[in-house]
Amino acid sequence: MIIIKVLLFIIFFANLIKTFKSFIVNYAIIMITISIIGSGKLSYNLSEAFISNKELRLNEIYSRNNKNIKLFNKKIKFTNKIDSLSEADFYFILTNDDSIEEISKKIKTKNGMILHSSGTKGKDALSNHLNFGVFYPLQTFSFNKKIDFTKTPILIEGNSQKSLEKLKELCRILEVEFEEVDSKKRLHYHLAASFANNFTNHILSLTDELVNKFKLEKKFFIPIANETFKKFQSNKSKESQTGPAVRNDVKTLKKHEEILKKSNYLNLYKIITKSIKKNDL
Amino acid sequence: MIIIKVLLFIIFFANLIKTFKSFIVNYAIIMITISIIGSGKLSYNLSEAFISNKELRLNEIYSRNNKNIKLFNKKIKFTNKIDSLSEADFYFILTNDDSIEEISKKIKTKNGMILHSSGTKGKDALSNHLNFGVFYPLQTFSFNKKIDFTKTPILIEGNSQKSLEKLKELCRILEVEFEEVDSKKRLHYHLAASFANNFTNHILSLTDELVNKFKLEKKFFIPIANETFKKFQSNKSKESQTGPAVRNDVKTLKKHEEILKKSNYLNLYKIITKSIKKNDL
Incomplete structure (x- = not known):
């Protein structure tokens, strides 16, 4: 009888721990917290990924000019005071390359990790902090279509093994495909991505101009453009x-x-x- | 009783006609016959569409140099005598633009319709015949991948209403999407298609060169290239x-x-x- 009572007590206690753990996770006591600096296209897309993830909490987004904030999810808190951001685990600087260094200096944090998402900027622009790194998504972003990050490769870099591990943990929580690359290789990826997206996109927008100018049927160009993409996918571009x-x-x-x-x-x-x-x- | 006998006789007779018709169709007595001149990529792809269609019969393919014929379906009959092609309903001249006129003159037919598939050549290169026209597929072709013609827009042109109707009937049998356009408009389509395929394909093959040169992960470029194509499809190229x-x-x-x-x-x-x-x- 005593054995049964002990067993019952153990089961009760185990359940209590489980309930407590679930309480902690649900009520964000051990959630990973994030702040974003900038309210552009990448900020819009990343904030969507953050707020839809149960293990992450987006503290706030800093926006200097409030330009696009109407487009963002209404639950998100915005601020225009960069020097009084609340303490977070990650600070994403998603502004243009030239302002990264200056913004990094304004952020006050002891252990939080500062990240930028530039394809071309070295990580050292953030070196006034203890923990910093790069989170570069190899994708093109817009306000009119939400990107699925689980299908977007992320190139990461950290200033230390500890930072890198923290960044990898974030990638795992986001369920993204990631790869560690140094700044030089990231620039090579950025250049090749400019061809794969910026240049092809421009050629396709010129196709649209010709379609409009000569009053052609746009839908007739979908199969041939699709075929072009499929040949790239199967490494047949050059030979075909x-x-x-x-x-x-x-x-x-x-x-x-x-x-x-x-x-x-x-x-x-x-x-x-x-x-x-x-x-x- | 007489009425029933008459009715039974009518039913029997109707079934007889049906059987006879099915016999005629199945044994190719009233099948539409086709000959192809040329053994390049388009010939390869079109011949596949013809031989897999029950209502069409591919008589033969003329090939001057037998260059690619090993790649073709083994059931296909090849010839190198252009002046003794058997009588056909359609003769597809699928050679390079410069030889279309010369080849057209060598084909002997009374009522057969001569077609070319050039995006830039006027139909009059075929005007030594009674029935002629253009069958221009807006697609890029290769030997390594069969094109689904039901998803390929065909731009058609005929020298007369009769020719046009014959050509439309062929398109319906092939279950392709077709549109009648004149030679000038076809050239505009051809130019825009050069952007949508030739130029974007070249840029993508340069992406591949950069990928190889800098030892990058090719798979990382598929999502961004796919996004580029999707934006073209939804008319968002320029704005995004x-x-x-x-x-x-x-x-x-x-x-x-x-x-x-x-x-x-x-x-x-x-x-x-x-x-x-x-x-x-």
């Missing part, structure tokens, strides 16, 4: 290049140039065509 | 342009140029950057 440039079809190139001669894009057309010709396999 | 060029972030642009200065792509980088800057919203 088609079109007049790679064939050196001079007559067709002339016809295209004739159409573009009064536009701003003739020079661009010629340079890309020349570059494709050089790459002929 | 990001990166150093659109921000006129001179320091970052200089860092990128520094990396590229010993490559062939510095000039291309500068021209596209300049073009993005002009397009800033």
Whole structure:
């Protein structure tokens, strides 16, 4: 009988601990806290990822000019006082590259980790702090579409092994794919991403201009653009290049140039065509 | 009783006709017949669509040099005698633009319709025939991946109402989306498609070069390239342009140029950057 009573007591006690633990997690006593500095596109997208994660708490967002804050989730607290941010585990500086260093100096924290998300800036812009690092998502962001961070690779860097471990823990909580790279390699990623997104996006927006100018059916270009993306995905881009440039079809190139001669894009057309010709396999 | 006998006779006779019709269709007596001239990428992809369609019969493919014929379906008959092609409903000239006119003159047919698939060549290159027209698929083709024609827009043109109707019937049998456009508009489509595919494909193949050169993880670029395509699909390309060029972030642009200065792509980088800057919203 005593054994049963002891067992029952153990079960009761174990349940009590469980309930207490769940209470602590739910009521944010051991939650990881975050502050964001900046209210641009990345801030918008990251704040969405933070507030929808049960293990994280977004303390506040610092916004100097209150420019985009109407677009953000209404639950988020905004402040325009950077020197009185409440203590947090992570401070994300999501402003333009040139202001990172200056902002870093204004943040007061003892053990909190300062992060920036620049693809090109070294981590040392944050070196006035004890713990700092880089959290660079290889993605393009906008206000009109929320990015799924579980499908966004994050390139990370920390000033110490301790910082790095803390950052990795955050990545695990966010369920993102991450990789540790140094500042030089991060710049190489940033350059290649400028091709994969900025440049292709520009070419596609010029396609849209041609579609509008000549009153073409936009939907007709979806299958061919999709095919282009699929070939990139399966590493077939170079070997499957088609079109007049790679064939050196001079007559067709002339016809295209004739159409573009009064536009701003003739020079661009010629340079890309020349570059494709050089790459002929 | 007589009425019933008459009715039974009618039913029997109707079934007989049905059986006979099915026999005719199945045994290809009234099938639509096709010949292809040329054995390139489009020939490979179109021949696959023809032989997998029950209402069409691919008579033969003319190939001058037998270059790629090993890649084609083994059931297909090849010939190297263009002047003795068997009579067909459609003759697809799928060779390079410059040889279309010459080949058209060599084909002997009374009522067969001659087609080419060029985006830039007028239909009149085929005017030595009674029935002729254009069947231009707005897509990029390769030998390593079969294209689904039901998702490929076809731009068509015919020399007469009769030809056009015949061509439309073929498109319906192939279950493709088609649109009648004149030669001028087809050239506009071709130019815009060169941007949507040839140019973006080239930029993506340069991304691959950077990935290889700097030993980056290729898979990290799939989400950002996919996002670029999705923005094009939802008409958001121009308004969602990001990166150093659109921000006129001179320091970052200089860092990128520094990396590229010993490559062939510095000039291309500068021209596209300049073009993005002009397009800033």
